[in-house]
Amino acid sequence: MKQHVLLLAAVVALLSACGPVKRSISLKVTPSMPPAPxxxxxxxxxxxxxPPELRDHRSIGTEQSRLADGTLxxxxxxxxxxxxxxxxxxxxxxxxxxxxxATEAAPAGDIDVVLQPAVEKASxxxxxxxxxxxxxxxxxGRVIATVRGGAPTxxxxxxxxxxxLAVRDAVAELLLRLEKDEDLAAWxxxxxxxxxxxxxx
Amino acid sequence: MKGLRLAIALSFLLAAAxxxxxxxPVVKPPEIPPFDGRQGYVVYPDTMDVPSHExxxxxxxxxxxxxVPAARVLPPERFRDAFYPWMEPxxxxxxxxxxxxxxxxxxxxxxxREIGLxxxxxxxxxxxxxxxxxxxxxxxxxxxxxxxTSHAEVSLSIWDIEARDLLGRAEAEAEEKGFExxxxxxxxxxxPDTAAPVCAEAAAxxxKAMAAGTPR
Numbered sequence: 001m002k003q004h005v006l007l008l009a010a011v012v013a014l015l016s017a018c019g020p021v022k023r024s025i026s027l028k029v030t031p032s033m034p035p036a037p038x039x040x041x042x043x044x045x046x047x048x049x050x051p052p053e054l055r056d057h058r059s060i061g062t063e064q065s066r067l068a069d070g071t072l073x074x075x076x077x078x079x080x081x082x083x084x085x086x087x088x089x090x091x092x093x094x095x096x097x098x099x100x101x102a103t104e105a106a107p108a109g110d111i112d113v114v115l116q117p118a119v120e121k122a123s124x125x126x127x128x129x130x131x132x133x134x135x136x137x138x139x140x141g142r143v144i145a146t147v148r149g150g151a152p153t154x155x156x157x158x159x160x161x162x163x164x165l166a167v168r169d170a171v172a173e174l175l176l177r178l179e180k181d182e183d184l185a186a187w188x189x190x191x192x193x194x195x196x197x198x199x200x201x
Numbered sequence: 202m203k204g205l206r207l208a209i210a211l212s213f214l215l216a217a218a219x220x221x222x223x224x225x226p227v228v229k230p231p232e233i234p235p236f237d238g239r240q241g242y243v244v245y246p247d248t249m250d251v252p253s254h255e256x257x258x259x260x261x262x263x264x265x266x267x268x269v270p271a272a273r274v275l276p277p278e279r280f281r282d283a284f285y286p287w288m289e290p291x292x293x294x295x296x297x298x299x300x301x302x303x304x305x306x307x308x309x310x311x312x313x314r315e316i317g318l319x320x321x322x323x324x325x326x327x328x329x330x331x332x333x334x335x336x337x338x339x340x341x342x343x344x345x346x347x348x349x350t351s352h353a354e355v356s357l358s359i360w361d362i363e364a365r366d367l368l369g370r371a372e373a374e375a376e377e378k379g380f381e382x383x384x385x386x387x388x389x390x391x392x393p394d395t396a397a398p399v400c401a402e403a404a405a406x407x408x409k410a411m412a413a414g415t416p417r
Contacts, residue, residue, distance in 0.1 A: 034286070035283075035285040036285075038283070038285060038286070038287065039286070149291070151290070168285070169291050172285065172291060175286045
């Protein structure tokens with residue numbers, strides 16, 4: 001019996017030794033703003049209203065990753081972005097549309113599209129991952145297109161730049177997908193709005 | 202006792218053999234006709250998520266700056282910012298047709314003129330070390346590593362932004378032996394700098410391509 005107990009204790013000890021390393025982190029995150037995009041603006045008058053959930057954005061979750069030495073890590077994170085995403089989209093979208101009107105209420109009359117950004121993921125653990133979505137809708141509410149951008153930023157990058165790189169990469173991908181989006185292209189074509197001199201030589 | 206003497210003698214022989222095969226590389230600045238120094242260039246890693254590409258780009262940039270000291274060099278970070286969002290890991294052109302299409306964009310051409318950028322050198326690099334002993338053991342020098350082989354390779358593609366054209370490609374590689382271990386309680390680490398001569402060779406080819414310019 002004593003031998004069985006010892007064996008069981010040894011097995012439990014072994015299993016717990018093989019389990020993931022648990023860590024937790026709480027961060028106030030203010031990444032650097034990406035540079036102004038080199039982008040041919042869409043000839044559209046846009047209204048941008050930052051959704052309430054992004055005005056004081058907090059991302060809480062757990063991310064599992066494998067460390068360089070093979071250990072499994074379970075990272076619990078609490079990321080406080082504050083108003084960062086609203087400032088980010090407010091600034092970036094000004095380079096993407098002919099005019100952008102920041103509005104708290106329903107958009108006024110002379111508006112072609114309403115822009116609705118969202119944070120689909122903001123995680124920390126084995127690197128940083130930020131994923132954005134941007135929905136373009138008609139003033140009446142009909143959705144024209146939704147584009148997404150974002151990818152994990154590898155952990156080997158300098159720790160203090162992980163969020164900067166994740167944000168700039170997510171925004172970059174979002175902007176390029178917006179440019180290539182077929183739903184938006186069809187919507188523009190249906191309204192005889194010409195845009196895109198990028199391939200002209 | 203006889204066995205210990207034999208082991209020490211053998212270790213000395215191995216270290217001497219490794220050292221004999223790895224003379225310190227002499228990197229001479231290659232002779233290159235100077236190209237128009239007002240037309241700047243940038244050396245950029247093929248993929249920013251791959252450390253070996255970033256290291257190779259830095260190595261080639263150093264060699265190129267040595268080869269053509271008069272030319273204007275744009276730091277890669279400035280290039281990346283100036284052409285945001287086109288040169289990020291998720292958005293960078295992946296192949297020659299995509300690169301050509303990107304260079305045709307009027308905004309890209311205008312920005313390149315604005316910042317005085319003519320050439321883009323994209324670097325793809327690989328550096329491997331293989332040993333018959335243990336690879337790494339957390340101590341430097343690693344006592345059980347022994348003789349190892351260092352292999353470095355670099356490939357470049359050189360673009361003329363103004364001409365929207367690929368000027369050429371260059372490749373260079375080298376392999377050398379090194380030794381890492383402990384001999385008679387003395388730690389020894391003879392690590393060849395395999396990458397430096399490879400970068401110098403590739404940089405020389407890039408500088409020649411830029412000096413020649415694009416045939417019109």
